[in-house]
Amino acid sequence: MIDSSSSALRPRATAAPTARPAARPAWRVLHALLWLVAALTVVVLALRWVDTDQPFLVAAQAMVPTVGFVAAAALAVALVAALVPALSRAGRRGARGGPHGGSRGAGRGTRLVAVVLAACCTVYAILAVPTLTRSTVAPEPGDVRVLTANLYKGHADAAALMAQVREREINVLVLVEVTPEMEQRLEAAGLRDVLPYEAGMTAPSAAGIRVWTGFARSIVDNGWGTAASQPTIRIGTDHGEVLLRAVHPEGPTLQDATTWRQEQRLLQRWVREQSGTGPLVVAGDFNASASHPAFRATTEGLQDAARVAGRGFMPTWPTGRTLLRPFTQIDHVMVRGMAVVDAGSVTIPGSDHAAVWARLRIG
Numbered sequence: 001m002i003d004s005s006s007s008a009l010r011p012r013a014t015a016a017p018t019a020r021p022a023a024r025p026a027w028r029v030l031h032a033l034l035w036l037v038a039a040l041t042v043v044v045l046a047l048r049w050v051d052t053d054q055p056f057l058v059a060a061q062a063m064v065p066t067v068g069f070v071a072a073a074a075l076a077v078a079l080v081a082a083l084v085p086a087l088s089r090a091g092r093r094g095a096r097g098g099p100h101g102g103s104r105g106a107g108r109g110t111r112l113v114a115v116v117l118a119a120c121c122t123v124y125a126i127l128a129v130p131t132l133t134r135s136t137v138a139p140e141p142g143d144v145r146v147l148t149a150n151l152y153k154g155h156a157d158a159a160a161l162m163a164q165v166r167e168r169e170i171n172v173l174v175l176v177e178v179t180p181e182m183e184q185r186l187e188a189a190g191l192r193d194v195l196p197y198e199a200g201m202t203a204p205s206a207a208g209i210r211v212w213t214g215f216a217r218s219i220v221d222n223g224w225g226t227a228a229s230q231p232t233i234r235i236g237t238d239h240g241e242v243l244l245r246a247v248h249p250e251g252p253t254l255q256d257a258t259t260w261r262q263e264q265r266l267l268q269r270w271v272r273e274q275s276g277t278g279p280l281v282v283a284g285d286f287n288a289s290a291s292h293p294a295f296r297a298t299t300e301g302l303q304d305a306a307r308v309a310g311r312g313f314m315p316t317w318p319t320g321r322t323l324l325r326p327f328t329q330i331d332h333v334m335v336r337g338m339a340v341v342d343a344g345s346v347t348i349p350g351s352d353h354a355a356v357w358a359r360l361r362i363g
Helices: 025-047 055-062 064-083 101-132 158-167 180-188 258-273 293-298
Strands: 144-150 172-176 197-201 209-213 217-221 232-237 240-247 280-285 331-336 338-347 354-362
Touching: 025 055, 025 064, 025 101, 055 064, 064 101, 144 158, 144 240, 144 280, 144 331, 158 180, 158 354, 172 240, 172 280, 197 217, 209 232, 209 240, 258 280, 258 293, 280 354, 331 338, 331 354
Parallel strands: 144 172, 240 280
Antiparallel strands: 144 354, 172 209, 197 209, 217 232, 232 240, 280 331, 338 354
16 A cells, blocks of 8 residues: 655655845945946046146146055955955855855956956056166266255244255255245254355245255346246356256146146246256246146156156155145156256155255266
8 A cells, every 4th residue: 555645756846946145235335446446547547648727637637646556456456356256256155056146246347347457557557667767877076966845834944954955965955935034044054054155035925936056156037926937047067057947836726727737838938948058957846746747748858856766656745744645746856968866855844845856967
């Protein structure tokens, strides 16, 4: 007799298909952040080639190098998330289950954002490599040693600045935002004992520009007001004359950058007019970086001493802030017809800019 209740005669129950879970919320947040960084990087990097006087865009251009570091960090995260199963998948494979569809989709999305970030980082690398390659000459007696510093409306530490002048044996000092009170502190610290020849003017707040040198000099233009009339001197060295221009064009603000662009054009015109005039140094606070097309146009035909020295990304502003770190180089020593021995930057207490120095040789 057959037992009809036997399990052998019962139809087998068919297991319901297991739904494939979607990616976890944590992954979605990471994925969204990676795409946000990628989109931001594409936009900001593209701005490097947009010549504009729109205030917000000019400010964004100053952030190009910093965004590059963020993009590199995001690329590292994306690569880890794409290559390591524990991070690229929403869940692990079960003992009897297959791969999760949500994990696969997330992995594909991560690989795509990694490709976008890698392309941006490649462009950054192409831009950075020339700034990391030294093309300098050995030091010799008679080198021209330039230091330029923004004194933050006369608030910089005069003694610290003079210590740098003596330590580096500076023989050309270009200072901007020099107030009458600041000049008095510099003189008390022994400035005229080291660099007796001068040009330019002091002024309240940020308008003063002064040049001191140990070389005999003739004043071409004592300068005042705009980039077209800031101090220009001709200095006589043991190896020949050098034309030097101290600059401090109007800076852009978040409300207006029209004057900034106009003064960059005036300086650009002046630089072009000096073609064929021999060794040239243009030094100071340009209020612009290599990420600004306006600066690259202004300094066409000149070399940034820090880049020739292989210093790479050397941000000079803002310094002395607790939370905000320097993110752009707007202080430069630009040269033509001169070899670079070395260059760099140094922090001056009390200023919101790093000072930039360069050791140069005619030839």
